[in-house]
Amino acid sequence: MMENMSMFIPSASTLLSACATASAFFLLVDRIFDQIIPQWLKDYINPIIWELQSRFCSDFIFEVEDEWGVSDNEIFRAAMTYLPTRSGPTTPSLLVGSEKKCEQPGLGIPIGGQIVDEFQGMHLTWRLYSRRTRETIWNSNERRFFILSCKKSCRQKVLDNYLPHVIRTSQSILNKQGLRIYTYDQEYAYWRMTAFRHPSTFETLAMDPEKKQFIMEDLDLFTSRKGFFDTTGKTWKRGYLLYGPPGTGKSSLVAAIANHLLYNVYDIQLSTVKSDSVPRQILTSTTNRSILLFEDIDCSTKVSHDRVKKKGKKANERPEPPEKPEKNDAPGITLSGLLNFIDGIWSSCGEERIIIFTTNYKEKLDPALLRPGRMDVHIHMGYCTPAGFRVLAGTHLGIKDHIIFGKIEALIQAVEVSPAEVAQQLMTSNKAEVALEGLAEFLSTKKSEIKRAEPKKDKEGSLDDKQSREKHRDKYMNLISRVFCVPNRECHQVLDHE
Numbered sequence: 001m002m003e004n005m006s007m008f009i010p011s012a013s014t015l016l017s018a019c020a021t022a023s024a025f026f027l028l029v030d031r032i033f034d035q036i037i038p039q040w041l042k043d044y045i046n047p048i049i050w051e052l053q054s055r056f057c058s059d060f061i062f063e064v065e066d067e068w069g070v071s072d073n074e075i076f077r078a079a080m081t082y083l084p085t086r087s088g089p090t091t092p093s094l095l096v097g098s099e100k101k102c103e104q105p106g107l108g109i110p111i112g113g114q115i116v117d118e119f120q121g122m123h124l125t126w127r128l129y130s131r132r133t134r135e136t137i138w139n140s141n142e143r144r145f146f147i148l149s150c151k152k153s154c155r156q157k158v159l160d161n162y163l164p165h166v167i168r169t170s171q172s173i174l175n176k177q178g179l180r181i182y183t184y185d186q187e188y189a190y191w192r193m194t195a196f197r198h199p200s201t202f203e204t205l206a207m208d209p210e211k212k213q214f215i216m217e218d219l220d221l222f223t224s225r226k227g228f229f230d231t232t233g234k235t236w237k238r239g240y241l242l243y244g245p246p247g248t249g250k251s252s253l254v255a256a257i258a259n260h261l262l263y264n265v266y267d268i269q270l271s272t273v274k275s276d277s278v279p280r281q282i283l284t285s286t287t288n289r290s291i292l293l294f295e296d297i298d299c300s301t302k303v304s305h306d307r308v309k310k311k312g313k314k315a316n317e318r319p320e321p322p323e324k325p326e327k328n329d330a331p332g333i334t335l336s337g338l339l340n341f342i343d344g345i346w347s348s349c350g351e352e353r354i355i356i357f358t359t360n361y362k363e364k365l366d367p368a369l370l371r372p373g374r375m376d377v378h379i380h381m382g383y384c385t386p387a388g389f390r391v392l393a394g395t396h397l398g399i400k401d402h403i404i405f406g407k408i409e410a411l412i413q414a415v416e417v418s419p420a421e422v423a424q425q426l427m428t429s430n431k432a433e434v435a436l437e438g439l440a441e442f443l444s445t446k447k448s449e450i451k452r453a454e455p456k457k458d459k460e461g462s463l464d465d466k467q468s469r470e471k472h473r474d475k476y477m478n479l480i481s482r483v484f485c486v487p488n489r490e491c492h493q494v495l496d497h498e
């Protein structure tokens, strides 16, 4: 009887080979499936195949989607960084690319790509898939997800040991890769990334030393005060407004802050944000310890003019007809959408974030944007000063002093010249003497042009009065840069050495 029964019980090796055959079969089906079946049908059948696979094989399946709740899935993000470094002889395909010719090619996982990893005696297979989700008017979303399979018996070990290892390793890979700058792709609702190698630092910035020192101390204080933000119930973020004429170093200061704090930069183009719900996606998909940058905020008319327009309207003035929306035109972000982004309830998703706005026209901005708590520190980036010129001469020509410095400094005090203009003149020659002579000539020409324009102004009478009033107001604005210090410091002012 026992002998008869043993005829029907398969041996361990037969069972194993049956299992291997089943796995190979499913892999084969999967392959054919990938090649010839349309995406919509794949999306429908894929889950059925995985279900069958997990029932008939001894594998356990983890599905790692690119989103978790309303945020990006950290495990997915980590796997995208970690897995290309684990490719081996069994890897069928990889994405390869390079941003610059001389760079070491970067690797990525293609859709359908498979990576096999070994960890603490476990055999783990990752495969990347994509599926289309319901399309909205503004987004046609394609969601990506990994299928991670392991032995059923390893399930707990994967959760406890392997996935934390993937997150840790990806973090150290990213740290080695250096800083990154991200820009938001509205179409696919995800961040496109590239290496951030802006050479600007606080040493290379043409700015007055006290102002630099103040900003660096403010940043350091901010990063060291987690406990303070926790106990006061405030979100750990700080808003900076950088304002001033073109070419005075606003973008260079952003880069210097990123390099000082070693934070990645998320560059948010407000004009391309399609609706008030987009900032929520942005907030939940950016990482901690980062800079959220809004450049040229005044150019986004919807957010800069709302209240300024209303304030300037006389009582008997007829209301302007509402702007006709273009066909298929997205509504864009409104001022209230932006205010919510900065300090609404969703802004608490994430911590240790610096929010930076830059503008050439601070007065165009709605006062609601500027209040402490939203823009905590206002930094005026002014025209070049003698101290700024000395920094530029050091970085561009490698010199600390020269006989012609006195003449140039006197001219710099007499004319309004941006650091960008000075830098450009200093780049005209690698011979210090020639470059400095060129700069002195450039400044003298500028000065005589201003002199020639002056008598003309006098003839224009009332216009001249108006201009001089405006100049006085600008001078006053330039002189005092208010620093609202909530909650980093007590409120105080910094003299802006113009």
Ligand SMILES: Nc1ncnc2c1ncn2[C@@H]1O[C@H](COP(=O)(O)OP(=O)(O)OP(=O)(O)O)[C@@H](O)[C@H]1O
Residues within 6 Å of the ligand: 204, 205, 206, 207, 245, 246, 247, 248, 249, 250, 251, 252, 253, 360, 381, 418, 419, 420, 421, 423
């Ligand atoms: N304060 C500065 N210190 C050092 N370099 C500067 C400074 N300001 C301008 N530059 C030089 O001028 C170039 C332009 O500066 P930057 O883009 O930072 O100015 P910006 O104020 O952001 O201008 P815009 O308002 O037009 O965007 C930079 O590449 C840099 O070399």
